[in-house]
Amino acid sequence: MGRADGTELDVITVSDEEGHQHEFTVLEYVEVDDQRYVVVVPTDAPEDEAAVILRVEGDTLVSVDDEAEFDRVVAALESEREDLEVEVEEEDSR
Template sequence: MSETDLNQRITLTDEEGGEHEFEVLEMLEVEEQMYAILQPIDAQDEEAVILRLEKDQDGSDLLAYIEDDAEWDRVAEAYDTLLYEEQGGSDEDLQS
């Protein structure tokens, strides 16, 4: 996935074989690891989903759930900071 994939729709399949469509809101790098911020298409009022971008054995991109709470918190905080800065805030405002 690259920056050109932003705002594109992707379909992910869950463990039961159900398909879910998402819009790619953001690709975010945190501590040298890439993450995808996805918004469910059919439920715009739901929170965005954060998934880690990994490579399979063939070198193809795949998305993985984040099982570590500390890792998820770091990525969520980085995304919140990015949104805040896009709305005109600054890092200094967040430190107060």
């Protein structure tokens, strides 16, 4: 998978709490309020798979659970990339 300019996208490997490793393709990096975020999709995901925004904390990636923080990151992504279409999907609260 590559970018429109022909360069390759970064792939990162993340270990979950149970020690399982998962590969993600990095779509975008963004900095908001001196905090770095990464937008990723699972490497083996179908093309229409929803991306995930994670906060970078040192060597750790953390999910963004605070709605206001998430909204600030989405706004920054939209302002930096006019070609980016952001649709927010609500998670089931089951």
